[in-house]
Amino acid sequence: MLQKQRSSLAARGRAHAPVFAALGDETRLALVAKLSGGQPCSISQLTKGSKLTRQAITKHLRVLESVGIVHSVHAGRESLFEFDPTPIGQMREYLDFVSEQWDQALVRLKSFIED
Amino acid sequence: MNDRIEKRIELKAPISRVWRAVTDYREFGEWFRVKLDGPFVPGQVSRGQITYPGYEHLKWEAVVQKMEPERLFSFTWPHPKSMDKAEYALGDHSKDPTTLVEFRLEKTATGTLLVLTESGFDNIPGDFRLEAFRRNEGGWAEQIKNIERYVAKAA
Numbered sequence: 001m002l003q004k005q006r007s008s009l010a011a012r013g014r015a016h017a018p019v020f021a022a023l024g025d026e027t028r029l030a031l032v033a034k035l036s037g038g039q040p041c042s043i044s045q046l047t048k049g050s051k052l053t054r055q056a057i058t059k060h061l062r063v064l065e066s067v068g069i070v071h072s073v074h075a076g077r078e079s080l081f082e083f084d085p086t087p088i089g090q091m092r093e094y095l096d097f098v099s100e101q102w103d104q105a106l107v108r109l110k111s112f113i114e115d
Numbered sequence: 116m117n118d119r120i121e122k123r124i125e126l127k128a129p130i131s132r133v134w135r136a137v138t139d140y141r142e143f144g145e146w147f148r149v150k151l152d153g154p155f156v157p158g159q160v161s162r163g164q165i166t167y168p169g170y171e172h173l174k175w176e177a178v179v180q181k182m183e184p185e186r187l188f189s190f191t192w193p194h195p196k197s198m199d200k201a202e203y204a205l206g207d208h209s210k211d212p213t214t215l216v217e218f219r220l221e222k223t224a225t226g227t228l229l230v231l232t233e234s235g236f237d238n239i240p241g242d243f244r245l246e247a248f249r250r251n252e253g254g255w256a257e258q259i260k261n262i263e264r265y266v267a268k269a270a
Binding site for chain 2: 020021024091095098099103105106109110111112
């Protein structure tokens, strides 16, 4: 598993696009929710039940692909899309880390002021 | 996805005392654990060296944005790609992505309410490395759970 993390970290160029921005869209969040079950899906499967066209869904998938949240794999003539949780996990981990640093700093501020 | 951190803390001290602790560079340095070269001045770069144990190799470099007495103090600061000592030393930090940190003070019946926000995490690439993250091989399963929780909430 760590190996997978590392290979994804190595994909530097692509990872520079902001993950948050890619997720700041309802359609893309819905696509991520669908794919996060772990089962790779075709564009037809992902378009089913959506009001959007194949082209529109494909465009959203490309945005997710550009930040590494989604990867496409070829199965015969069809492209399947699969979810890669690594970038989201890393962002969360980073926010949690910064958040924890602030908690500690504010506790120090409180005792600095009140003691 | 939430791209900001917000903390609220009640301090049993008058607003003037809190303002000083937050904006006087020596007092700030005491609790934040950074040795700053000089006072905070809006529009100017504040430089120093982190003194927090384990992070002493990190430089402090922030750009002070606003200082509205007893109301608002804000600065932008960079997030280095790696905090690992060797990698940090080799890195070019002039292009590190930055976030905005704001301290807002409000008078309350018993003292002062401090609201701290840090925003702009969407500037930060998704591949930021943390030592803890790298060391923590078992963390992967936890990651998946976090993501599931996150996705369930967002859907």
